[in-house]
């Protein structure tokens with residue numbers, strides 16, 4: 001174990017006390033730090049037998065303070081609201097020094113309350129890689145039943161369009177169970193979406209498939225959304241929490257940010273060595289509604305579920321992390337592990353925007369307060385109209401052959417074993433996406449737009465999370481480091497060229513206004529074969545796809561790991577991390593579904609370890 005050594009000896013002073021334990025006012029079997037997507041899923045599963053008591057501490061409020069979260073059309077109002085952390089990245093070296101907004105849910109339900117509602121599981125091969133990298137229990141055949149277990153599918157209530165005018169709203173009933181997370185299709189779908197599906201299939205060779213949730217990550221169909229049968233968002237708050245909220249063995253506090261982990265020393269460890277191993281015994285937090293700092297004891301374990309930015313931050317602030325990082329801000333090391341906060345892995349996106357006929361777009365819904373009020377009224381009274389849909393969840397997943405990867409100089413993807421999976425995701429938005437003007441065009445109030453968007457599913461660049469201070473009250477420094485790796489640029493340029501072919505395909509171009517299939521950004525200034533100009537456009541317009549992960553990787557320690565295959569933090573006892581930060585290889589798809597699965601698997605492991613099987 002080259003990068004790890006326990007610094008503190010049993011005779012040392014534990015943090016926060018003179019050789020004595022903190023004063024705990026309350027005790028639970030498990031304390032979960034972070035009541036987000038994974039946190040509330042765990043809270044439900046760990047309390048269902050009634051044998052364990054659980055405390056969940058969530059920094060944000062209940063999502064009900066921003067009611068727009070529940071409607072698909074209200075999704076546009078969440079960024080920067082009371083349920084968003086509204087992080088900023090560090091200046092991005094390979095994106096012309098731009099600083100990017102980084103959205104993250106801050107509420108009970110976390111990012112499942114603020115995300116884009118798209119649900120898919122990706123390719124079996126990705127999870128088989130998780131296992132092959134040293135993580136038994138995480139292959140596709142292990143995790144598929146857990147994906148099924150967490151979900152319930154609501155068939156659409158409106159009849160399908162005729163076979164002649166396909167709506168691509170298909171699904172495989174065997175892929176879903178009776179779980180708390182509800183799935184279904186959006187309501188309103190502009191015809192341009194169907195044009196996009198056809199264009200992807202013919203211009204980018206993406207097969208039209210029946211379902212994308214059965215281990216086949218390559219294909220296109222109408223996307224499945226985290227929506228219930230009344231077209232309201234289904235999040236971990238609406239599903240897992242509501243089902244469990246009245247259990248007497250569950251206590252959930254919102255507006256209660258965790259500020260640190262408390263450790264005690266034990267002599268000897270489970271491997272029989274007689275070295276002192278720190279044990280997590282509780283957490284400190286602020287109960288903001290009453291204004292007190294409190295400490296809660298965890299009789300069995302502390303579980304961190306604070307997401308890819310704050311989970312590594314809490315570890316570091318509590319003394320577990322890279323030596324230089326802890327030294328930098330004067331944190332006394334408990335366990336040196338150089339891997340904490342490193343290996344930030346993410347997907348990013350950029351878009352091409354085109355002018356479109358108003359009925360091919362949903363731009364006008366939001367163009368005036370009157371229009372928005374009308375759309376809201378239609379939604380809340382009849383469940384009809386454009387407010388029944390987010391601006392886009394129909395995504396196509398393209399696999400590139402080895403020959404194609406080699407022809408663009410992307411052999412590194414083959415060498416990394418990222419095969420039998422999708423390499424590029426294409427997304428359709430019935431609006432100008434993202435919401436900001438580009439250096440090439442500013443959207444006008446009297447025009448309607450559609451956007452076609454690309455996201456590499458095999459990004460090789462890695463960033464990191466580092467500390468600004470020793471306090472959880474200061475956001476960590478977030479550096480996704482997009483486009484640091486040359487191969488990412490090659491995939492980016494290639495996907496830009498496909499985006500243009502998709503946009504110009506007659507099935508989609510018929511909905512656009514003007515030359516070049518209505519393209520206004522970037523427009524003719526960027527030539528079809530001008531790779532340098534294309535890369536310049538990408539660098540100017542890339543934003544996150546919001547899939548940050550890998551900062552607390554589940555891998556062997558010598559391969560960059562922070563947690564073992566049972567999600568236990570190396571070098572300490574009584575501490576697990578269970579959320580998106582543990583992902584060792586990013587799925588070739590948006591990652592929400594995987595987070596529910598990770599929480600389901602984590603809950604099963606904890607129950608096994610503490611003798612609570614059979615639920």
Ligand SMILES: Cc1cc2nc3c(=O)[nH]c(=O)nc-3n(C[C@H](O)[C@H](O)[C@H](O)COP(=O)(O)OP(=O)(O)OC[C@H]3O[C@@H](n4cnc5c(N)ncnc54)[C@H](O)[C@@H]3O)c2cc1C
Nearest residue numbers: 034036037038059110111115116118258579580590591592
């Ligand atoms: C804007 C956006 C759009 C997205 N769209 C999609 C999509 O359409 N489809 C998809 O598959 N994926 C999408 N994602 C990604 C997906 O939603 C996330 O990867 C996933 O929800 C992360 O789950 P998590 O449990 O790891 O973290 P989260 O759900 O973010 O939960 C972490 C929780 O910890 C809390 N927390 C943080 N610090 C503290 C503290 N000090 N004390 C206590 N609590 C704390 C946070 O407030 C939060 O509630 C999107 C994400 C975002 C942000």
